[in-house]
Amino acid sequence: xxxxxxxxxxxxxxxxxxxxxxxxxxxxxxxxxxxxxxxxxxxxxxxxxxxxxxxxxxxxxxxxxxxxxxxxxxxxxxxxxxxxxxxxxxxxxxxxxxxxxxxxxxxxxxxxxxxxxxxxxxxxxxxxxxxxxxxxxxxxxxxxxxxxxxxxxxxxxxxxxxxxxxxxxxxxxxxxxxxxxxxxxxxxxxxxxxxxxxxxxxxxxxxxxxxxxxxxxxxxxxxxxxxxxxxxxxxxxxxxxxxxxxxxxxxxxxxxxxxx
Numbered sequence: 001x002x003x004x005x006x007x008x009x010x011x012x013x014x015x016x017x018x019x020x021x022x023x024x025x026x027x028x029x030x031x032x033x034x035x036x037x038x039x040x041x042x043x044x045x046x047x048x049x050x051x052x053x054x055x056x057x058x059x060x061x062x063x064x065x066x067x068x069x070x071x072x073x074x075x076x077x078x079x080x081x082x083x084x085x086x087x088x089x090x091x092x093x094x095x096x097x098x099x100x101x102x103x104x105x106x107x108x109x110x111x112x113x114x115x116x117x118x119x120x121x122x123x124x125x126x127x128x129x130x131x132x133x134x135x136x137x138x139x140x141x142x143x144x145x146x147x148x149x150x151x152x153x154x155x156x157x158x159x160x161x162x163x164x165x166x167x168x169x170x171x172x173x174x175x176x177x178x179x180x181x182x183x184x185x186x187x188x189x190x191x192x193x194x195x196x197x198x199x200x201x202x203x204x205x206x207x208x209x210x211x212x213x214x215x216x217x218x219x220x221x222x223x224x225x226x227x228x229x230x231x232x233x234x235x236x237x238x239x240x241x242x243x244x245x246x247x248x249x250x251x252x253x254x255x256x257x258x259x260x
Contacts, residue, residue, distance in 0.1 A: 005028070011031075017212075022217070
């Protein structure tokens with residue numbers, strides 16, 4: 001009997017590439033995102049190519065209690081989730097006093113609250129079935145404060161520390177928790193966020209979503225707790241620990257501003 005994986009934010013980017021990797025390993029899928037058309041297209045592609053069962057659930061996890069609704073829909077399908085991948089998330093760019101609170105509220109709900117609620121509901125089931133794997137997609141943004149993307153960086157710091165904590169709590173239940181921390185990735189994230197002209201990404205060759213997904217999937221299978229994609233990202237994240245926090249914050253600010 002095949003295992004079943006639930007992937008949020010599965011319609012594009014890293015989530016879509018993870019869905020392909022899981023399907024290649026004959027793992028059945030529950031895919032969720034806001035775009036039903038993209039999910040239906042992916043469902044057909046994966047079913048035809050890999051002969052796995054693919055269920056799709058249209059869901060906007062930026063809405064209050066949407067995680068509980070999603071969980072109930074999964075249970076109504078009669079499914080047990082063996083692998084949970086919390087990939088859905090978004091960011092925003094701009095000075096905190098000038099950005100839109102409504103958008104930030106949705107970001108907090110999606111990046112933190114829904115991720116936490118879904119993890120709680122499914123990890124309880126995993127304990128009953130004696131095991132499972134959880135991947136939470138954070139970012140290298142999780143390791144420092146981020147002027148001009150203050151709320152986004154803060155939400156990813158939450159995901160990192162939350163993941164590390166529950167990884168420790170759940171290890172005796174045969175459940176691994178992996179926090180995937182990619183740097184800037186060629187996924188459409190920068191364009192959606194509005195910082196595609198920043199020094200951090202403009203003119204840079206970014207890793208693809210496929211590359212990040214492969215790295216993250218391998219790390220999850222090994223049970224690695226914190227998985228930082230890319231050697232340079234790993235060095236930068238760890239080097240920042242030895243610098244005064246105000247200097248790190250200043251470096252991040254200068255990297256975020258628009259390149260000439």
